[in-house]
Amino acid sequence: MFAPYRYLIMNTNLLLKNIAKHIDLTTEEQELFISMITVQSCKSRTILLHATEICKHSYFVNSGILRSFTINDNIVEHVLNFACEGYWIGDMYSLLSQKPGNLFIEVIEEAELLLLSKENQEILYEKIPKFERFFRILTENSLVANQERLLDNLSLSAEERFEKFCSKHPQLVNKVPQKQIASYIGVTPEFFSKMKSKMLHR
Amino acid sequence: MFAPYRYLIMNTNLLLKNIAKHIDLTTEEQELFISMITVQSCKSRTILLHATEICKHSYFVNSGILRSFTINDNIVEHVLNFACEGYWIGDMYSLLSQKPGNLFIEVIEEAELLLLSKENQEILYEKIPKFERFFRILTENSLVANQERLLDNLSLSAEERFEKFCSKHPQLVNKVPQKQIASYIGVTPEFFSKMKSKMLHR
DNA sequence: AAAGCTACTTAACCTAGATTAAGAAATAAT
DNA sequence: ATTATTTCTTAATCTAGGTTAAGTAGCTTT
Numbered sequence: 001m002f003a004p005y006r007y008l009i010m011n012t013n014l015l016l017k018n019i020a021k022h023i024d025l026t027t028e029e030q031e032l033f034i035s036m037i038t039v040q041s042c043k044s045r046t047i048l049l050h051a052t053e054i055c056k057h058s059y060f061v062n063s064g065i066l067r068s069f070t071i072n073d074n075i076v077e078h079v080l081n082f083a084c085e086g087y088w089i090g091d092m093y094s095l096l097s098q099k100p101g102n103l104f105i106e107v108i109e110e111a112e113l114l115l116l117s118k119e120n121q122e123i124l125y126e127k128i129p130k131f132e133r134f135f136r137i138l139t140e141n142s143l144v145a146n147q148e149r150l151l152d153n154l155s156l157s158a159e160e161r162f163e164k165f166c167s168k169h170p171q172l173v174n175k176v177p178q179k180q181i182a183s184y185i186g187v188t189p190e191f192f193s194k195m196k197s198k199m200l201h202r
Numbered sequence: 203m204f205a206p207y208r209y210l211i212m213n214t215n216l217l218l219k220n221i222a223k224h225i226d227l228t229t230e231e232q233e234l235f236i237s238m239i240t241v242q243s244c245k246s247r248t249i250l251l252h253a254t255e256i257c258k259h260s261y262f263v264n265s266g267i268l269r270s271f272t273i274n275d276n277i278v279e280h281v282l283n284f285a286c287e288g289y290w291i292g293d294m295y296s297l298l299s300q301k302p303g304n305l306f307i308e309v310i311e312e313a314e315l316l317l318l319s320k321e322n323q324e325i326l327y328e329k330i331p332k333f334e335r336f337f338r339i340l341t342e343n344s345l346v347a348n349q350e351r352l353l354d355n356l357s358l359s360a361e362e363r364f365e366k367f368c369s370k371h372p373q374l375v376n377k378v379p380q381k382q383i384a385s386y387i388g389v390t391p392e393f394f395s396k397m398k399s400k401m402l403h404r
Numbered sequence: 405a406a407a408g409c410t411a412c413t414t415a416a417c418c419t420a421g422a423t424t425a426a427g428a429a430a431t432a433a434t
Numbered sequence: 435a436t437t438a439t440t441t442c443t444t445a446a447t448c449t450a451g452g453t454t455a456a457g458t459a460g461c462t463t464t
Contacts, residue, residue, distance in 0.1 A: 072357050096343075133327070140298060141298075147282060147295070150348060155280050158451070178411080178412070179411065188452060189411080194414080379441070389422090390423080391442075391443095393421050395442060
């Protein structure tokens, strides 16, 4: 009588709007695509992927904030990426190779996610080749951002990297624990704290 | 009577072999693709792209070695990438946006290059959509490599980064000026020299 | 509301890597 | 062959950022 719960609450507006920026889908194609997506609501601190696991999904963030990170020698965390509303996150290495990666994916702020499984992504490429283009463009943009961040890490001071982070990700600055921002820009939480107060007193 | 010089010497074996790893092309498709490619032979130290220019081509390396790099405050160079036989190089930001980037591309070792122009790449996507897939996969692999390098820069010591560079790029270690390797792994040439001799005396 | 975590701050001290400078070795240019 | 440039080395000195440690503030959980 009723569609399953997940169809009732699944909001694909944001995702479809994002897709429409790069490719045009017919109504049928949209429906096919949506049938391949599932929703998941997650509380803060949920670990969606362990470093030892094989990544099976790409996660699109409808709301909330996630991060991906590694852990060194079982102690130090290094944040690779944050993802907030409208962004995708995953462990691309593990997703592509279907081997265990070394990234964790964690929910920072209660989130609603749309999941696209590896298998469905492959099916999608076969059935609607336009998605090759869509994910090509998405990946190109990620690569450009990553290269810039890499060069920033090689050439800017910690202060400059933090300022850049603030202007690029204003939505995150006050929502993400500051030690994670420290990790993202590549300094220890102690140094970050010192640096921040130094910047304030100027 | 004779085909233009560049067709006589253009060797597309390596490129076609690389493409065949990811997509299947018919003979006609191969020919169309090849008709969109041009060759260029360059001496060492040729600058193929200035930071102020708009990048118009993707460069496939048939032989030789190239690098891409930025220059900070008109003084310090930072190497983003090396490319040797079988690899592509370009300024992806500039190529995609068709705005001036801030990368230089330089020939390190006399090279033979195959050039795919931005326009031809777009035509290729229209005429042979399989190329969407090919470049998607290529870009995905670059992104994975870049993410790993980013995390390495955040978590490893200079020595560890150098060791990783040696095992990942043995073809480059003895062909690329050592100050450029220093730049790639993110240290000064002076420190690199010191570090290297320290590693030897152990 | 007390107890227990986790996040943030501050401060003293430490070190990997930067800077400066000068000479030696290797390449390139004449 | 000689000269000029660029690359590499060595060494002294310096500093951005790390480490250790202890205290404080802010959350959760009960």
